[in-house]
Amino acid sequence: MTTPSPHKVLITAGAGGIGRAIGLAFAAAGARVHACDIDGAALDALRAEAPGITTSVCDIADRDAVRAMVQEAAAALGGLDVLVNNAGIAGPSASVETFDPEAWDAVLRVNLTGTFTVTQAAIPHLKHSAAGSIIVMSSLAGRFGYPNRSAYSTTKWGLIGFTKTLSRELGASGIRVNAILPGAVDGPRFQKVLEGRASTSGRTLAQEEAAALANQSIQRFVDPDDIAAVAVFLASNAARSISGQIVPIDGDSQSAS
Ligand SMILES: NC(=O)c1ccc[n+]([C@@H]2O[C@H](COP(=O)([O-])OP(=O)(O)OC[C@H]3O[C@@H](n4cnc5c(N)ncnc54)[C@H](O)[C@@H]3O)[C@@H](O)[C@H]2O)c1
Numbered sequence: 411m412t413t414p415s416p417h418k419v420l421i422t423a424g425a426g427g428i429g430r431a432i433g434l435a436f437a438a439a440g441a442r443v444h445a446c447d448i449d450g451a452a453l454d455a456l457r458a459e460a461p462g463i464t465t466s467v468c469d470i471a472d473r474d475a476v477r478a479m480v481q482e483a484a485a486a487l488g489g490l491d492v493l494v495n496n497a498g499i500a501g502p503s504a505s506v507e508t509f510d511p512e513a514w515d516a517v518l519r520v521n522l523t524g525t526f527t528v529t530q531a532a533i534p535h536l537k538h539s540a541a542g543s544i545i546v547m548s549s550l551a552g553r554f555g556y557p558n559r560s561a562y563s564t565t566k567w568g569l570i571g572f573t574k575t576l577s578r579e580l581g582a583s584g585i586r587v588n589a590i591l592p593g594a595v596d597g598p599r600f601q602k603v604l605e606g607r608a609s610t611s612g613r614t615l616a617q618e619e620a621a622a623l624a625n626q627s628i629q630r631f632v633d634p635d636d637i638a639a640v641a642v643f644l645a646s647n648a649a650r651s652i653s654g655q656i657v658p659i660d661g662d663s664q665s666a667s
Pocket residue numbers: 422423424425426427428429446447448449452468469470471496497498499500520547548549550591592593594595596597599600
């Protein structure tokens with residue numbers, strides 16, 4: 411039995427970082443890609459680089475905007491086979507005792523509620539697909555505790571529950587749901603994390619980088635393309651029996667900090 415390869419892909423927060431790498435990888439694999447992002451200028455730059463990719467400006471925390479965006483994506487793609495729930499924000503670094511409650515709400519609104527809203531709107535479209543698949547972007551912080559990042563870690567653990575629940579709800583409709591858990595991904599976001607650690611520890615940036623690598627078995631940080639390759643695999647027919655799984659891509663990291 412064969413099913414067609416997925417080819418209509420919606421990626422949230424697809425204009426930068428990991429989402430951009432995933433979108434370009436799907437496009438290179440022959441898929442039709444629609445990327446949404448809060449940053450319109452970054453979407454313009456993505457379209458200039460990959461003219462086949464269609465885009466929508468959308469804040470994932472805005473329910474009405476998300477519902478409109480999913481309709482726009484399905485119309486632009488002519489349906490939907492794959493949803494990549496990539497959008498997620500880090501929030502501030504602070505202990506639970508001192509964490510700004512507004513910042514807590516903001517992280518939950520994007521990472522948890524945003525993912526829920528996109529997924530809820532996408533399910534009716536995915537049910538029409540012969541190869542429906544959802545990928546949820548969790549984190550190393552969804553496998554370990556992460557001191558001073560309680561909102562982030564809480565949402566990334568929450569997304570594991572969401573993934574496993576969705577997998578059970580949607581399996582009968584032929585839709586697979588898996589979570590990817592990146593570790594330290596090379597790029598500006600992780601550099602900021604290292605700078606933040608150096609500013610509080612009194613160590614140099616190089617010392618913080620060495621400490622971060624000492625936490626891993628594989629002695630290099632993750633390339634966004636490594637994550638994109640796994641996303642393309644998980645959405646492919648080769649992964650047709652894989653659902654409800656969590657896939658760490660973190661060089662065998664032993665903690666989240
Ligand atoms: N970078 C890492 O080291 C790392 C590690 C583990 C997990 N992750 C997860 O991977 C995902 C992508 O991370 P990244 O580092 O590529 O992110 P990033 O900070 O580089 O941002 C990627 C994109 O998200 C967009 N964005 C931000 N807020 C948005 C919103 N409210 N609505 C729509 N778009 C929004 C930005 O404009 C940007 O284009 C996130 O869920 C993140 O938690 C990242």
